[in-house]
Amino acid sequence: MEVNCLTLHDLINPRQSRLDFAIEDGENAQKENIFVDRSRMAPKTPIKNEPIDLSKQKIFTPERNPITPVKLVDRQQAEPWTPTANLKILISAASPDIRDREKKKGLFRPIENKDDVFTDSLQLDVLGDSAVDEFEKQRPSRKQKSLGLLCQKFLARYPSYPLSTEKTTISLDEVAVSLGVERRRIYDIVNVLESLRLVSRVAKNQYGWHGRHSLPRTLRDLQRLGEEQKYEEQMAHLQQKELDLMDYKFGEQKKDGCPDSQDHQLLDFSEPDYPSSSANSRKDKSLRIMSQKFVMLFLVSKTKIVTLDVAAKILIEESQDTPDHSKFKTKVRRLYDIANVLTSLALIKKVHVTEERGRKPAFKWIGPVDFSSSDEELVDVSASVLPELKRETYGHIQFCAKQKLARHGSFNSVQASEKIQRKVNSEPSSPYREKQGPGGYSLEIGSLAAVYRQKIGDKSQGEALASQRVMPPSSCLDTSAPFPGLSVDSAYRVNPLGHQVVSVAPMDMQAFSAQNGVSGQGGLPLASAASDAESLKPALLAGQPLVYVPSPSLFMLCGSLQEGPSPGPGAERDSRGPEVTVAEQSTPPSVQKRLGEERKPQEEEEPATKRQSRDCEDGPFSLVMSKKPSDSTDVAAPKAVGNRGSAPHEDIHVDGQLPAAKEVSGKATAPCLISSEWGNTSRNTEIEKPVKENESAKEPSLLQYLYVQSPAGLNGFNVLLPGTQTPHAVGPPSGQLPPLGVPCMVLPSPTLGPFPVLYSPTMPGPVSSAPSALPSTGPVNFGLPGLGSTAHLLIGPPTMVNPKSSALPSADPQLHGPCSLNLSPVMSRSHSVIQPESPVYGGHSVSVVKLQQSPVPVTPKSTRRTHRETFFKTPGSLGDPVLRRRERNQSRNTSSAQRRLEIPSSGAD
């Protein structure tokens, strides 16, 4: 039957040779999630291109019809409109608001997009083939169906930090339906989440959502296990071997300590709340185990970069499988699956390590590194911690301040933002995933724990903040001084939003400027445009570089930055650059050496200073934070900082220092952070342009957010800084954003994970005005209290993608709109703002926001989970895929349509 159907389809739609039920496919829905514009997105549905599973098609039930509509276009007869379709239409009609938003924002709304798309598709159908064709053109790519995207959608449904009181139960069937995917895919996601204890199985088909509260603890545990297993050593060995030999030899590598059986070592997934079904039944959950092991590798890695081949080899060894190539391939596939989920969680980002053999796919840990504080929730920013931060290698800034930010950043928001950006960035064609250059993550600046800022030349602030200052590259400081005023604590944990601003010593600033200039920018004016007046202002002060210590989310950003350094000068940075950096970090000594060699030439060319900046990836700053993720105890102690675990992912720049990095085998590594591309060229022109383009209108004073775009070369790292608290600013997607031209650097500390630094070298004049107000005294909170105060950083896709700047620019524009939207309102709390996609975020952000302002920690509540869910559930998505098995069960899902209706309301608000 199916076959026949296919045939028919094909006939009907030549282009879709495969069948397109795609529309129906949940996957499409995923695609939808992607930022692609609706217009673009629309295609998804109809187009479908993918081979859809016949099975799915079979499955089609009325519920899925949503999809059908698309087909309708093609071959309506095949699937008559279903009530669902009609419903969708009605809904859409009913909720113009939503549409508008979407249109405006476009970006948000993953699932909804589907609907929209769907609707559109329907309309299109009506319209005619031409429309369809367009869709096809736009049709979502495979990437849109990616597990990572799906995972984001999944995560969007639940609050990152649910209230303890709230228990969220996840119905796999329901989720599968709502996300429009087969349940099998949900298993993949859930298994990974379970490995991190974000969820636990409650019963058949039922999982309990725990959120990220315990993530720090889990990570800490994993880190400990990893250490026990001596993964670090194993990795080092493997890396070297690889260098030597391509093929894998397993066996030898294992080291002493690590016996293969790591399975045992794995954490227990079960959770208190939900009695886990104890799942360990079966095979074990290899995916779960693999996931934990994979995470362990990052946690024990100094560089925080793990290449897939190394990870696969280690896993194979442990499993004692015969190291055949097929095994290896399979492991790698699984690792990708895991990596996609982890990426969605903002724990890792993709990077490439350049080795002799060539580039190797790898992932860099961008999640929290410091688990010293054992638990999740509280973030303690003890002053003591701060000292830890140290600069390392190249001159990078040292952070004196440290805090344990929360390990919990507002990931959701991050995720959401990521989605958004992706959407924005991603064009149908462009890969939105991590790879995509343009795509980026958006982070909430709010998460930043502290901001350091300094005016160039102006010491006053520096003095004030003396304790906390950023050191110039060469110098290292340890500031033990806690942020003045900062009481991060619990609030942070809950919401990373609380930001503190620290002024940077003038000297430092100068250094920066120098660097920047050196870096190639020709000199960036370091001025940062920030609106001082507002909470944010501080950060934005013009002329002052700002350093933020962000929360985990920031980390993510940072990570991304690192990754994708854009070419300084031009947009183009060769791909190599970034890679190199990574390589340095991650790669074994030998490799690093090579890298170093490679760079040498560059170095020669560039002045030392320049180099540094470059090294940093062009980032004006490089931060070095060393932190070790050692045991909790260690954590407490500030000192150890740099050593152990911390690896400067960003070492990249450091040419000379690379050697240190080598240490891979050894524990100590010199971490360097690099900023990415921003540094040089990017900053001005590139970055600004995009912004300007979109938001030429930006109002300096008014600007609430500083929007920094990554240079073309970058992966599209964009930073939004909320200059002002005004919520509205956030809200308006497009124009409002005051994407200042201000370039912001976000520096994550590899080791510290928690302390990414955000730096904005220069600010546009206008912008600056507003911001100026920062109280020099101390840390300032960026975020506004509830609103959009939170700044968002948009980071390009994790992967390095591109050298080509071109993409970025284009992306930017889109981003702006969406970003703005997402940023403020969504995140903040204003739920209303949030779109379907954002809903989740909204929840988080909300909490976060609160935190910022009020000392009281805000708990992220899932204020709206329910709603969210509804949001996400799109009827359309339902359709497809799922079904097979589920058909039976699934009747429940149908309700989604109604839910959708709700969505608008919520969103609208």
Next chain:
DNA sequence: CTCTCCCGCCACCCG
């Protein structure tokens, strides 16, 4: 070509 990784067959396992 390589890198990704979607997709879904089909084996486990549990009730």
Next chain:
DNA sequence: CGGGTGGCGGGAGAG
């Protein structure tokens, strides 16, 4: 036995 799980790897999209 049926159904939930999820290992596994073919094969194709993307670069």
